[in-house]
Amino acid sequence: MKSYRYLYGPVPSRRLRRSLGIDLVPHKICTYNCIYCQIGKTTLKTMTRRAYVPSEEILEEVKHFLKEEHLSIDYLSLSGSGEPTLHSQIGSIIEGIKAVTSIPVAVITNGSLLNLEEVRMDLLHADVILPSLDAVSSEVFSKINRPVEELSVEAVMEGLVQFRSIYKSRIWLEILFCKGVNDGEDELLRMKETIARIKPDWIHINTVVRPPSEEWVTPLSQEELEKIKGFFGDKTSIISEFDRHHLHLAEGDIKQMILKILRRRPLSFSDLSKGMGMRKDELDEYLATLLREGMIQSRRIGNSIYFEILNRKDQSF
Ligand code: SF4
Incomplete structure (x- = not known):
């Protein structure tokens, strides 16, 4: 297999099955520096959108992969080493991919920039958006996501609500719980009210399952997750392990x-x-x-x- 600069995988994803990852920002540029981040500490925390990597090169790699590599994939996922909506050309990248394949495009985002109209417009043509929302109060937001200073949790929530009102495809909202950080009764109650405003198609709840950025972060037990699932209601699922038949890599x-x-x-x-x-x-x-x-x-x-x-x-x- 050719070595790719911006593509990785296919990797097993608990939600997207065999997903070909497309990295839109270099490691590790993000609007957050989450305590549970599995890809390490943020090196550039910013809200500045720009073409961090050339979109033509990304599209060339995608075309090459689809033509030459005979691997089955279920989704092309814009995610990677940071926050993908920081790439100012994410909209044209999605359109460029959709022009060459019918494989669905997913965007895995922390949702922090959805309060910007240009970002909402950019994501309109994706097939599924997987935003996260780990906190609804300023205090917990600062503690768990450690965002750029100018970002408020109210703006993040409002961005999600506004995006839902114009986006007709699927939104799978992910909430990651860290023990003693965002699982308090009051936070859960307010979260439930916020979810009712966002109206996602599914709520995926999750806990720390991979080595977190901060070693002191600990997971919730299965029983605790089940309790939250029951509290959030019908459309909530605990993300389960990926399981499919193995495919053979030819070379x-x-x-x-x-x-x-x-x-x-x-x-x-x-x-x-x-x-x-x-x-x-x-x-x-x-x-x-x-x-x-x-x-x-x-x-x-x-x-x-x-x-x-x-x-x-x-x-x-
Ligand atoms: S938003 Fe994602 S990439 Fe950014 S710090 Fe949090 S977990 Fe890591």
């Missing part, structure tokens, strides 16, 4: 591919095996080599072991 530099995927986010053995379509015994050998070579490390979180890159700033892969 490619598998070690490089593993490194490239892990550079975006740490994954468990099982996630990697599913995403790469590799048998576990095969994958085990590659991981053992990468561990031996000091390229990756393993870390336990909860009951699972996660693999992560040792130096994400190394751009050589």
Whole structure:
């Protein structure tokens, strides 16, 4: 497989099945610096939108991938190493992708810029939007998302409500819970009221399952998540593990591919095996080599072991 600069995967996604990731901003530019972020600390916290990477090159890579790589994918997902709506040409990138394929386009966003009309317009042609909203009070918002100073939680909520009023396709709202941070009774009550205003098609609740940016962050138990699910009502689901038949990768530099995927986010053995379509015994050998070579490390979180890159700033892969 050719080595791509802006594409990664397909990676297993708990919501988007086999998803080809498209990285619109360099690591790690974001409007937030979430305590649970799985891709590390924000290096540039900003609200400035610009063409962080050339859109023509992204579209060229997408076209090349679709023509040359014979891998089945369920979604093309704009996400990656930061906040994708910071890319000022995300609208034309979505249109460019849709002009060459019928594979649905998803945007995984923190939703923070939806209060800007230009961002709402840019996302109108995507097939599904997956925004997050982890807090509804200023205090909890500052604690969990650590946003750029000029951003208020009221503006974020209003942006989501306004976007819903003009967007006719699917919105899957994700709320990630960290124990003792955004799971208080009052916050949950206000969250429920806000969700009723946003009217998402689904509410996906989640907790920390991958190594977080801050080590002190801890997950909710399954029982606690079930309780919140019951409280939020019908359209709420707890995000479950991805599970599909393995596909076979015909060729490619598998070690490089593993490194490239892990550079975006740490994954468990099982996630990697599913995403790469590799048998576990095969994958085990590659991981053992990468561990031996000091390229990756393993870390336990909860009951699972996660693999992560040792130096994400190394751009050589
Ligand atoms: S979790 Fe998403 S929104 Fe939060 S800091 Fe990481 S990239 Fe940004």
